[in-house]
Amino acid sequence: MQYRxxxxxSLSILAVLCGCALASSxxxxxxxxxxxxxxxxAAVPLKxxxxxxxxxxxxxxxxxxxxxxxAGIIVFAQLAMRKIKLVPSGAQNFWEWMxxxxxxxxxxxxGRELVQKTFWFFATIFIFILFVNWFGxxxxxxxxxxGHHDPTTGVFHVDQPLLRGGNADLNMTSAMALIFFLLxxxxxxxxxxxxxxxxxxxxxxxxxxxxxxxMMIVIFFMVGWxxxxxxLFRPISLSFRLFGNVYAGESILEAMSTMVPALSWLIxxxxxxxxxxxxxxxxxxxxxxxxxxxLLIAQHExxxxxxx
Amino acid sequence: MSGSIHVGLAAMGAGIGVGLTGLGAASAxxxxxxxxxxxxxxxxxAIAFTEAIVFYALxxxxx
Numbered sequence: 129m130q131y132r133x134x135x136x137x138s139l140s141i142l143a144v145l146c147g148c149a150l151a152s153s154x155x156x157x158x159x160x161x162x163x164x165x166x167x168x169x170a171a172v173p174l175k176x177x178x179x180x181x182x183x184x185x186x187x188x189x190x191x192x193x194x195x196x197x198x199a200g201i202i203v204f205a206q207l208a209m210r211k212i213k214l215v216p217s218g219a220q221n222f223w224e225w226m227x228x229x230x231x232x233x234x235x236x237x238x239g240r241e242l243v244q245k246t247f248w249f250f251a252t253i254f255i256f257i258l259f260v261n262w263f264g265x266x267x268x269x270x271x272x273x274x275g276h277h278d279p280t281t282g283v284f285h286v287d288q289p290l291l292r293g294g295n296a297d298l299n300m301t302s303a304m305a306l307i308f309f310l311l312x313x314x315x316x317x318x319x320x321x322x323x324x325x326x327x328x329x330x331x332x333x334x335x336x337x338x339x340x341x342x343m344m345i346v347i348f349f350m351v352g353w354x355x356x357x358x359x360l361f362r363p364i365s366l367s368f369r370l371f372g373n374v375y376a377g378e379s380i381l382e383a384m385s386t387m388v389p390a391l392s393w394l395i396x397x398x399x400x401x402x403x404x405x406x407x408x409x410x411x412x413x414x415x416x417x418x419x420x421x422x423l424l425i426a427q428h429e430x431x432x433x434x435x436x
Numbered sequence: 437m438s439g440s441i442h443v444g445l446a447a448m449g450a451g452i453g454v455g456l457t458g459l460g461a462a463s464a465x466x467x468x469x470x471x472x473x474x475x476x477x478x479x480x481x482a483i484a485f486t487e488a489i490v491f492y493a494l495x496x497x498x499x
Contacts, residue, residue, distance in 0.1 A: 237477055
């Protein structure tokens with residue numbers, strides 16, 4: 129009951145995410161043209177194909193997928209919650225089950241106070257990544273589009289697919305990771321204050337006294353700089369982990385379906401099951417990592433946690 | 437054939453490290469299934485730090 133309010137918030141973050149994918153994809157759009165010819169032979173191109181140009185912005189096929197999935201989630205959720213019943217059934221039951229189990233799972237990890245504050249972000253990121261990953265597995269995504277006939281083999285090659293898995297685009301995953309990084313800083317400063325935040329990173333930990341304490345202050349000040357490097361690498365590793373897994377999955381499916389032409393209907397099937405699994409595991413990993421990073425900076429006294 | 441051997445070595449080490457973390461987490465949950473959630477948090481953190489080594493190798497060294 130207490131988290132019904134999170135729905136409009138969640139939907140608004142979806143819109144923000146899609147807008148960021150739009151803004152960041154133009155940054156990577158320029159070198160894409162030069163390398164397009166070189167990557168012609170590669171199974172799945174590393175960069176998304178541009179479909180339409182609106183001014184300086186390019187609409188790419190992976191952006192189209194994120195919009196379609198976001199609109200699908202919004203419409204499905206609104207339809208399911210149109211007539212809210214006390215005893216849920218059907219679509220309302222599905223959403224209540226999903227939101228409630230996510231809430232309980234996150235509460236067991238990051239604690240009661242933090243989950244009330246941050247649940248909207250983690251639930252949205254999980255549901256969105258999960259459905260974008262699974263949407264990319266629907267047959268037709270990546271295989272329907274504009275292409276040409278290879279004159280030597282007579283096989284049709286798709287150069288510009290209409291749709292591409294949303295998380296197989298580094299712009300999308302880095303947009304989500306950067307939004308989390310910004311929110312992480314906001315939540316960290318809200319929980320500790322600016323001084324407490326700096327003390328959390330550079331301050332000495334543990335009980336020491338005398339000369340040892342002075343040495344510990346120097347050592348933990350140095351460790352703080354290592355901590356800063358590790359914090360700055362978090363958005364990079366978050367975005368590359370998701371992108372790498374989804375892109376590698378698409379490449380495997382492509383390779384398996386072209387390896388033996390006569391058996392192209394059979395060989396990819398086990399890999400499809402694996403990709404369904406990878407889709408949910410990567411959504412879970414992204415949500416869990418962001419949640420644990422938030423817990424690490426926002427918990428006040430290590431060892432005195434009320435939860436667990 | 438061309439490439440960067442340091443990235444391959446880092447990926448090999450990170451793979452072994454992630455595997456060892458998974459081994460430790462799985463056997464810990466097997467011994468004490470009630471502690472599955474704290475173990476999951478520790479394992480996820482350890483895996484994240486192990487994996488980051490590959491990204492250091494990818495971006496911190498000149499190609």
